[in-house]
Amino acid sequence: MNPDSLLLTPIFLPLLAASIVLTSKSFLPVKARRFSEYFGILIGLLMPIIFVLLLYPYVINQGSLFLVIGSYTPKIGIVYKFDSLSLVMIVLTNLLTLPAWIYSRTVGPSQSYFTALILIQSATIAAISMTNDIFNLFVCLEVMGLIAYVLISSKQEKNAVFAAFNYMMYSSSSMVFFLLGSFGLYRLTGSLSYQEITNALLNLSSKELNIALICLLLMIVPILLRVAIMPLSNWLVGAHSKAPHAVSALLSGILIKIPLFVLVRVFSISPILKNLTFPLAYIGSATALIGVIFALSQSDAKKLLAYHSISQIGYIITAWAMALNVGIDTTPGAILLIAALFHTFSHAIFKGLLFLSIGTATDAAESRDVYKIRGVNSILSQKGERFPITMICFLVGALSIMAIPPFNGFFSKTLLTYYLKPSINYTILSIAGVGTVASFIKLSRIFLPNKQIKEQTKEFSKEKFPFSIHLSLIILALLALLTGIFSQNIFELLENMFISTSKRPINKTIFFSQANIIKTLYTVLGGVLLFVIATSKVGSKVLHKLKGIKTDFTDQYFHFAITITLLSYFLFV
Amino acid sequence: MRKAKLLKVFLTIIIITLATFPIIMSNVSWPTFTRDYLFVNALNETGASNTVSSIYLGYRLMDTLGETLVLFVAITGTMSILLNLHKHELESVKTQSTLVPEKRVKNALRTNLVEVVASKLGPIILLFGLYVMLFGHISPGGGFQGGVIFASAIVFLVLATDVKTKITNSHVLERIEAISFISLILITTYVIFFPEGFFSTIDIGSSFLSAGIIILLNIIIGIKVGTSIAVMIIAMMGGKHDN
Numbered sequence: 001m002n003p004d005s006l007l008l009t010p011i012f013l014p015l016l017a018a019s020i021v022l023t024s025k026s027f028l029p030v031k032a033r034r035f036s037e038y039f040g041i042l043i044g045l046l047m048p049i050i051f052v053l054l055l056y057p058y059v060i061n062q063g064s065l066f067l068v069i070g071s072y073t074p075k076i077g078i079v080y081k082f083d084s085l086s087l088v089m090i091v092l093t094n095l096l097t098l099p100a101w102i103y104s105r106t107v108g109p110s111q112s113y114f115t116a117l118i119l120i121q122s123a124t125i126a127a128i129s130m131t132n133d134i135f136n137l138f139v140c141l142e143v144m145g146l147i148a149y150v151l152i153s154s155k156q157e158k159n160a161v162f163a164a165f166n167y168m169m170y171s172s173s174s175m176v177f178f179l180l181g182s183f184g185l186y187r188l189t190g191s192l193s194y195q196e197i198t199n200a201l202l203n204l205s206s207k208e209l210n211i212a213l214i215c216l217l218l219m220i221v222p223i224l225l226r227v228a229i230m231p232l233s234n235w236l237v238g239a240h241s242k243a244p245h246a247v248s249a250l251l252s253g254i255l256i257k258i259p260l261f262v263l264v265r266v267f268s269i270s271p272i273l274k275n276l277t278f279p280l281a282y283i284g285s286a287t288a289l290i291g292v293i294f295a296l297s298q299s300d301a302k303k304l305l306a307y308h309s310i311s312q313i314g315y316i317i318t319a320w321a322m323a324l325n326v327g328i329d330t331t332p333g334a335i336l337l338i339a340a341l342f343h344t345f346s347h348a349i350f351k352g353l354l355f356l357s358i359g360t361a362t363d364a365a366e367s368r369d370v371y372k373i374r375g376v377n378s379i380l381s382q383k384g385e386r387f388p389i390t391m392i393c394f395l396v397g398a399l400s401i402m403a404i405p406p407f408n409g410f411f412s413k414t415l416l417t418y419y420l421k422p423s424i425n426y427t428i429l430s431i432a433g434v435g436t437v438a439s440f441i442k443l444s445r446i447f448l449p450n451k452q453i454k455e456q457t458k459e460f461s462k463e464k465f466p467f468s469i470h471l472s473l474i475i476l477a478l479l480a481l482l483t484g485i486f487s488q489n490i491f492e493l494l495e496n497m498f499i500s501t502s503k504r505p506i507n508k509t510i511f512f513s514q515a516n517i518i519k520t521l522y523t524v525l526g527g528v529l530l531f532v533i534a535t536s537k538v539g540s541k542v543l544h545k546l547k548g549i550k551t552d553f554t555d556q557y558f559h560f561a562i563t564i565t566l567l568s569y570f571l572f573v
Numbered sequence: 574m575r576k577a578k579l580l581k582v583f584l585t586i587i588i589i590t591l592a593t594f595p596i597i598m599s600n601v602s603w604p605t606f607t608r609d610y611l612f613v614n615a616l617n618e619t620g621a622s623n624t625v626s627s628i629y630l631g632y633r634l635m636d637t638l639g640e641t642l643v644l645f646v647a648i649t650g651t652m653s654i655l656l657n658l659h660k661h662e663l664e665s666v667k668t669q670s671t672l673v674p675e676k677r678v679k680n681a682l683r684t685n686l687v688e689v690v691a692s693k694l695g696p697i698i699l700l701f702g703l704y705v706m707l708f709g710h711i712s713p714g715g716g717f718q719g720g721v722i723f724a725s726a727i728v729f730l731v732l733a734t735d736v737k738t739k740i741t742n743s744h745v746l747e748r749i750e751a752i753s754f755i756s757l758i759l760i761t762t763y764v765i766f767f768p769e770g771f772f773s774t775i776d777i778g779s780s781f782l783s784a785g786i787i788i789l790l791n792i793i794i795g796i797k798v799g800t801s802i803a804v805m806i807i808a809m810m811g812g813k814h815d816n
Binding site: 012015018019020022023026072077101113116117120124135137142143146147150154180181186187191208210214215218320527553554557560562564565568 | 578581582584585588589592595596597599601603604605607610611618624631632633634635636639640642643646647649650653654709744747750751752754755757758759761762770771
């Protein structure tokens with residue numbers, strides 16, 4: 001097979017699988033439907049990984065593969081470009097969707113349409129990662145947003161539909177500005193593909209160039225909204241905490257990060273956009289810190305995790321923005337981009353793990369209040385769990401997010417902060433690390449044994465604990481451990497793809513240096529201290545006030561407007 | 574509190590207006606390359622004399638596929654919310670008949686007049702929907718428009734309770750929808766295994782069939798859109814409709 005036809009398999013195989021699942025849903029009996037769902041996941045999620053990995057040598061040798069769909073002239077048709085970034089994004093998505101899907105089998109939503117939607121989502125992400133056309137990007141982002149909306153509302157919980165609706169209104173109305181921006185760019189340049197727009201922008205007068213920059217800004221802000229950078233992140237907490245657990249894992253793990261890496265391409269359209277990267281790095285660090293403070297103040301376990309998603313995306317944004325600031329062709333820039341990708345990967349793993357294990361725990365305890373739940377283990381063993389796998393997997397996730405070796409979080413965070421070192425971002429991110437430790441000590445308390453019910457009769461009920469929960473948790477926990485242990489190899493693999501041979505750094509043993517271990521120790525100590533302060537009288541008063549801050553629909557749009565103003569200030573002044 | 578909110582709304586509107594103003598009001602001359610290129614080449618390259626069709630089913634079929642997915646996902650979401658709603662309130666509110674002399678027991682909100690008109694108009698609109706789909710490549714119209722007309726015809730047939738037809742049964746409609754979805758994907762995928770390129774058109778040769786695959790796509794998209802919207806409206810009218 002030639003590479004061009006392999007290129008589109010990650011888009012069309014999931015779509016084909018989704019249509020097979022839907023057809024069997026309306027024609028076949030229930031058992032056959034189940035079978036067709038497994039078959040669909042096999043050809044829709046797993047086969048594309050193999051096909052994409054077959055393209056690895058082409059990416060190494062040629063850098064990127066171009067394809068104009070329908071082989072029309074590139075100025076009219078839709079241009080697709082496959083490079084190392086697309087490869088990483090597709091493999092990441094398909095690999096990490098699988099545990100969430102396995103988890104959903106028994107816990108729900110387990111209908112056929114859920115499988116079909118997950119498959120369509122994987123196809124959309126593959127298209128987003130390859131497209132080089134702003135209108136096609138718009139369509140793909142719309143599909144992605146709508147699928148998220150449907151998935152969130154599929155839980156019959158109170159307010160789930162409202163949270164989903166809030167998210168949909170906010171993101172769709174901001175996408176109007178994206179459409180307006182792409183219209184403006186088309187009007188100025190007469191083209192929709194990135195390459196043609198870049199060429200056409202060189203020939204514009206300064207007045208026209210300013211209009212083009214406003215258009216680009218109007219395209220960037222809605223994408224940043226999907227990424228949930230701080231003033232634009234209000235929608236995330238409701239949406240991610242109200243969704244079914246499997247969907248929360250999927251949303252936090254994958255969906256909020258894909259748009260960020262799409263922005264790498266959008267930023268390459270005009271060199272002037274570099275002005276934005278420095279402020280964005282600061283906003284990213286601020287997001288990391290503020291997110292963690294809010295997480296510390298939450299009492300709802302899933303809301304706490306949702307705020308941690310915001311905080312971790314702050315880390316990624318900082319590294320990503322600094323990478324663009326230095327230039328992704330230079331060695332430090334490329335390493336920062338690799339670090340952002342690596343942290344995306346490890347965050348997707350451990351946040352998925354945390355959402356699924358906490359989801360299992362809170363479902364068993366029938367409450368989500370961190371202060372009230374105690375002794376989850378005994379509750380779970382009443383439900384038939386013979387070995388505390390849920391707790392162990394939760395601890396793996398918590399240790400990863402606290403950046404403790406040998407789990408993946410340690411390595412990705414070390415790599416991420418390595419090139420940021422002298423700047424103020426590094427300091428802010430270190431403080432955020434302390435906050436992460438504190439809030440996870442708080443969350444871990446739900447596994448403490450319950451003092452009130454002391455000796456329970458050690459009688460296992462006849463209920464069988466669902467195997468799919470354990471399977472998905474174990475897959476994720478193993479991934480977290482393995483990507484930690486083999487981080488050096490993963491780093492080299494990414495290095496092969498993103499940095500040309502001559503520019504590679506010589507010193508690669510930055511992970512296990514003594515300074516990093518000592519820093520981790522300090523972070524943990526600081527975290528314990530912060531936890532003690534937070535549980536003291538003054539601390540809990542402050543946190544209670546923070547928890548009381550509420551934002552409504554007007555505020556969201558106001559934040560949107562503020563972001564536009566702020567970024568245009570940095571762009572033009 | 575209220576004043577602060579009003580101020581926020583005011584500021585938001587002003588900022589957004591300022592940001593979009595230069596794009597809407599700019600007097601930059603329109604780009605001409607695409608227009609001229611399509612004027613010369615569209616008919617030859619895609620075979621559709623309706624240039625709009627040649628764009629959305631030829632040059633930018635990938636976007637159209639995406640839009641079909643948008644519609645599909647939106648309807649799936651609406652259906653799941655609607656079905657959840659129906660679980661909670663099993664008994665719909667029974668209202669009195671609109672026209673007193675009719676004394677209806679079933680379908681209290683309808684009248685004989687509505688039923689008769691709907692039953693006569695339904696088949697005609699169905700035919701018109703098919704026409705719009707089939708002639709999308711040479712005249713204004715196409716799959717999406719034809720599909721919506723198709724859906725409204727089905728709704729008319731549902732309103733007309735006396736009409737005996739299987740096409741208003743949501744199970745049947747769902748089956749048709751699934752088949753049209755899988756064939757849409759298959760048609761767009763088949764060219765993966767052909768080296769001449771993606772979405773290339775089949776040249777059938779004779780006069781109005783020259784648009785080849787565009788006609789096929791118009792029909793399939795039309796049926797897909799029509800059936801899925803019809804299923805949704807039937808669900809909105811009060812659950813599954815079985816004759």
